[in-house]
Amino acid sequence: MKNKTVQSPEKTAGTVSPAAVTRREFLKRMGLAGGGLIVYAGFGGAQAFARAARTGYAGTNVPVDFNAFLKIGTDNRVTCFVGKIEMGQGPITSFAQMVAEELDVLYESVDMVMGDTDRCPWDAGTWGSLSTRHYGVFVKEAAAEAKGVLKQLAAERLQCPPERLVTREGVIFDRNRSGSRLTYGELTKGRVIERHLEDVPALKPVSEYTVSGKPHLRRDSREKVTGQARYSGDIRLPGMVYARIVRPPAHGARRVSVDTAAAEQVDGVQVVRDGELVAVLHRYPDVARQAAERIQAKYVTPQTGINHETIFDHLLKNAPPPAVAGQAGDLQAGQKKAATVVEETYLNSYVAHAPMETHTALAQFENGKMTVWASTQSPFGVQRQVAQAVGLPAEKVRVITPFVGGGFGGKSASAQAVEAARLTRLSGKPVMVMWSREEEFFFDTFRPAAVVKIRGGVDDAGNMVLWDYRVYFAGRRGCENFYEIPHHREQVYGEWRIEPGIHPFAVGPWRAPAANTNVYARDLHINLLAAAAAQDPLEFRLRHLKDPRMRSVLEAVAEKFGYTPARPPSGRGIGIACGIDAETYVAVMAEAAVDENSGAIQVKRLVCAQEMGQVVNPQGATIQMEGCLTMGLGYALAEEMRFDNGRLQDTNFDTYLLPRFSWVPEIETVIVPNTALPPKGGGEPAIVCMGGALATAVHDATGAKLLQLPMTRERVKAALQNRKRA
Amino acid sequence: MIEAISFTLNEKPVNLRVEGDRPLLWVLRTDLGLTGAKYGCGEGVCGACTVLIDNEAVPACQVSVAEVAGSEVRTIEGLVKNGQLHPIQQAFADHDALQCGFCTPGMILKAYGLLASNPAPSRQEIIDGMEDNLCRCGTHVRIVAAIQSAARALKGGRP
Numbered sequence: 001m002k003n004k005t006v007q008s009p010e011k012t013a014g015t016v017s018p019a020a021v022t023r024r025e026f027l028k029r030m031g032l033a034g035g036g037l038i039v040y041a042g043f044g045g046a047q048a049f050a051r052a053a054r055t056g057y058a059g060t061n062v063p064v065d066f067n068a069f070l071k072i073g074t075d076n077r078v079t080c081f082v083g084k085i086e087m088g089q090g091p092i093t094s095f096a097q098m099v100a101e102e103l104d105v106l107y108e109s110v111d112m113v114m115g116d117t118d119r120c121p122w123d124a125g126t127w128g129s130l131s132t133r134h135y136g137v138f139v140k141e142a143a144a145e146a147k148g149v150l151k152q153l154a155a156e157r158l159q160c161p162p163e164r165l166v167t168r169e170g171v172i173f174d175r176n177r178s179g180s181r182l183t184y185g186e187l188t189k190g191r192v193i194e195r196h197l198e199d200v201p202a203l204k205p206v207s208e209y210t211v212s213g214k215p216h217l218r219r220d221s222r223e224k225v226t227g228q229a230r231y232s233g234d235i236r237l238p239g240m241v242y243a244r245i246v247r248p249p250a251h252g253a254r255r256v257s258v259d260t261a262a263a264e265q266v267d268g269v270q271v272v273r274d275g276e277l278v279a280v281l282h283r284y285p286d287v288a289r290q291a292a293e294r295i296q297a298k299y300v301t302p303q304t305g306i307n308h309e310t311i312f313d314h315l316l317k318n319a320p321p322p323a324v325a326g327q328a329g330d331l332q333a334g335q336k337k338a339a340t341v342v343e344e345t346y347l348n349s350y351v352a353h354a355p356m357e358t359h360t361a362l363a364q365f366e367n368g369k370m371t372v373w374a375s376t377q378s379p380f381g382v383q384r385q386v387a388q389a390v391g392l393p394a395e396k397v398r399v400i401t402p403f404v405g406g407g408f409g410g411k412s413a414s415a416q417a418v419e420a421a422r423l424t425r426l427s428g429k430p431v432m433v434m435w436s437r438e439e440e441f442f443f444d445t446f447r448p449a450a451v452v453k454i455r456g457g458v459d460d461a462g463n464m465v466l467w468d469y470r471v472y473f474a475g476r477r478g479c480e481n482f483y484e485i486p487h488h489r490e491q492v493y494g495e496w497r498i499e500p501g502i503h504p505f506a507v508g509p510w511r512a513p514a515a516n517t518n519v520y521a522r523d524l525h526i527n528l529l530a531a532a533a534a535q536d537p538l539e540f541r542l543r544h545l546k547d548p549r550m551r552s553v554l555e556a557v558a559e560k561f562g563y564t565p566a567r568p569p570s571g572r573g574i575g576i577a578c579g580i581d582a583e584t585y586v587a588v589m590a591e592a593a594v595d596e597n598s599g600a601i602q603v604k605r606l607v608c609a610q611e612m613g614q615v616v617n618p619q620g621a622t623i624q625m626e627g628c629l630t631m632g633l634g635y636a637l638a639e640e641m642r643f644d645n646g647r648l649q650d651t652n653f654d655t656y657l658l659p660r661f662s663w664v665p666e667i668e669t670v671i672v673p674n675t676a677l678p679p680k681g682g683g684e685p686a687i688v689c690m691g692g693a694l695a696t697a698v699h700d701a702t703g704a705k706l707l708q709l710p711m712t713r714e715r716v717k718a719a720l721q722n723r724k725r726a
Numbered sequence: 727m728i729e730a731i732s733f734t735l736n737e738k739p740v741n742l743r744v745e746g747d748r749p750l751l752w753v754l755r756t757d758l759g760l761t762g763a764k765y766g767c768g769e770g771v772c773g774a775c776t777v778l779i780d781n782e783a784v785p786a787c788q789v790s791v792a793e794v795a796g797s798e799v800r801t802i803e804g805l806v807k808n809g810q811l812h813p814i815q816q817a818f819a820d821h822d823a824l825q826c827g828f829c830t831p832g833m834i835l836k837a838y839g840l841l842a843s844n845p846a847p848s849r850q851e852i853i854d855g856m857e858d859n860l861c862r863c864g865t866h867v868r869i870v871a872a873i874q875s876a877a878r879a880l881k882g883g884r885p
Contacts, residue, residue, distance in 0.1 A: 088824075088827065217820070218825075220827065221818070222819060225802075225815040225827075225834060227762025356764070356766050403826070403827060406862045437766065437768055619822060623822055627825060630866055631862065654769065661856045661870065662854070666867070
């Protein structure tokens with residue numbers, strides 16, 4: 001391994017980060033006064049670009065500024081810098097495991113710095129179950145590169161051929177002379193060693209792992225159980241004020257007048273106005289709120305006639321032309337072969353992210369530089385947006401991401417950070433914007449309402465021969481057909497992104513976007529086809545499946561459940577769903593009881609099997625599965641945003657119902673081992689099954705078809721009525 | 727109206743001159759600099775701001791500071807003793823009974839209030855007692871297990 005000269009960003013081919021800083025400035029930020037080894041995230045150059053493409057990470061616009069993955073200090077502590085953020089999903093633990101593994105240091109000696117745009121390598125955002133699957137590759141390679149450099153230095157210092165050197169727990173020693181040893185810190189003392197990660201270093205084989213693949217408890221628990229963990233709303237600056245922004249009563253409402261005089265009379269209040277932005281500032285958030293309530297604002301709200309009941313017709317009428325996500329054979333031929341055709345339309349309501357921490361940001365403008373502490377899933381996205389909004393170059397904006405109190409996709413958008421930055425410029429004071437729960441619901445980027453139409457057919461022998469699938473506005477993720485069906489087509493009418501003029505408010509990515517809707521509709525429909533063919537739903541699925549990964553999770557979940565076959569509806573209330581998300585395979589079995597008088601569904605048992613390639617932290621992966629199943633109870637059973645003419649009807653947790661303790665059954669999970677594959681996604685997959693698993697459980701219990709999520713008591717009772725009529 | 731209000735906070739006396747009708751939550755978070763109690767809903771329907779008032783778990787957003795005059799208030803910051811986690815905190819950490827951690831202080835104090843009134847709750851009593859505290863990450867099964875193990879660690883004693 002030869003040392004490479006570090007090129008300045010200006011001389012390196014590739015895209016220069018908008019926030020590029022000088023090398024001298026960057027080393028200062030890194031705190032390398034006493035010496036140390038630093039491995040840069042070398043996105044520059046053709047090789048690095050190829051690596052980025054290979055891992056699927058940031059195909060375009062990869063910066064080549066001085067940004068490091070790793071620092072090894074003279075105190076033997078290792079710092080790992082990542083542009084990802086910690087919102088509960090656990091990378092603060094699993095990245096540290098990856099570093100410890102490849103660098104041969106103690107897990108406890110690794111510190112994590114996350115989501116700080118001044119110190120961490122660029123990253124688009126924390127979403128898509130990509131942290132381990134894509135970003136983890138870079139982290140491991142940086143650690144392996146650092147270990148190679150340390151070995152090279154040790155070979156010189158210990159006068160020993162490199163192949164005789166052994167690394168263990170942050171120490172390098174000569175295997176023939178055990179007294180001949182140096183710590184990593186001793187090797188880096190007194191000089192700054194810089195390496196640009198370009199070549200792909202050899203990584204450890206999984207068989208040699210001792211840290212990765214072993215269960216680790218969360219490393220941030222002590223801070224979080226003592227109240228010491230800092231979230232954006234917990235940062236305090238001298239002279240800071242809280243903002244209360246004047247908001248419209250409905251989406252689409254236009255303000256025609258605003259009178260702030262009464263608010264301005266409140267002691268200590270400052271009212272600021274900049275175009276549409278009108279805000280009350282006060283050193284106490286509760287006083288700012290009270291003062292803002294004294295503001296008289298008049299609005300004109302257009303009558304759209306769209307509400308949570310008419311929305312589905314509106315969506316179908318305004319659907320864009322479809323994109324074909326997959327097809328084989330010929331639907332007409334399939335129709336001819338089918339002895340029974342089942343055709344249904346499935347509906348999904350708008351669902352909120354509802355993280356417990358509302359969107360929050362504190363902004364400070366000092367010495368020409370803006371610093372923003374933001375609860376966001378995209379610190380570098382916020383940096384760009386803030387820079388544009390307040391007219392600063394990106395390198396004059398630093399975004400720091402403290403602990404984030406839940407995101408689920410909803411903090412991919414972070415308008416509160418821009419609001420805080422603007423108000424700071426206007427007022428000359430540090431400003432905290434902490435959305436109220438009502439604002440959080442109002443400005444959420446909801447999971448879109450959606451429609452799925454499926455026409456499926458089975459032949460005389462009980463084989464699926466026809467699958468005609470159309471999804472409107474949920475999006476394509478998870479709609480692909482993985483069953484052996486000779487004649488099928490999947491068409492996608494609109495994605496989950498904002499489709500201009502369609503939705504009454506903002507929509508966006510909601511944990512495993514699109515897949516929850518698609519898997520729900522597919523699995524209920526598969527069960528209806530199994531019922532039509534008088535077959536057990538598990539056997540029906542397996543007989544149409546060749547993919548060994550999908551078979552493995554279905555077989556594993558059935559074994560853990562202790563499943564015995566029966567034709568649906570069997571009266572037992574057992575549901576099943578399976579899917580592929582973030583390259584992970586997952587299957588869920590649910591057992592539920594339905595109270596036919598009240599329409600209430602009580603989930604009695606949930607079992608989940610997941611095959612996700614190598615698993616860095618089995619404990620963390622298990623908890624993500626449990627969290628997905630629990631959160632998924634909400635969109636399956638209760639969560640929907642009701643609205644009329646852009647006015648939201650559910651603006652707090654009294655009517656927008658999140659899963660509660662009494663809803664949650666015992667949960668059992670199985671990770672199906674597969675170390676032959678690199679790590680796949682873990683934060684989202686298991687949630688995709690919950691709508692399908694519970695809708696099929698209700699069907700199995702009662703024969704009722706729940707064609708709309710969430711399965712509220714009223715809808716259950718209506719479906720039971722329809723069953724009797726049929 | 728500015729009032730002189732005194733109470734005990736985490737076993738230390740506090741004397742404030744403050745508007746008496748201000749919510750305890752914001753007085754804790756701003757005047758007193760204790761940020762462990764979180765804002766989640768502002769209407770007492772999520773439990774993120776739960777604190778103990780005379781050993782009873784209460785949403786701090788629904789209590790005015792004047793109402794706690796003369797009371798003993800305990801927040802999450804007051805649970806660690808001599809650097810040692812309280813058995814409920816320890817159980818939450820041991821069970822990984824948290825993800826994002828935002829609801830965690832409220833959950834722990836709600837559990838404290840539960841165990842203070844019922845030192846040996848059944849599983850169903852834990853579920854019933856915790857029902858009004860919300861967790862979006864879905865750590866419920868681990869929280870129930872943590873409270874069960876904290877109750878065992880306390881050996882039937884009050885927290």
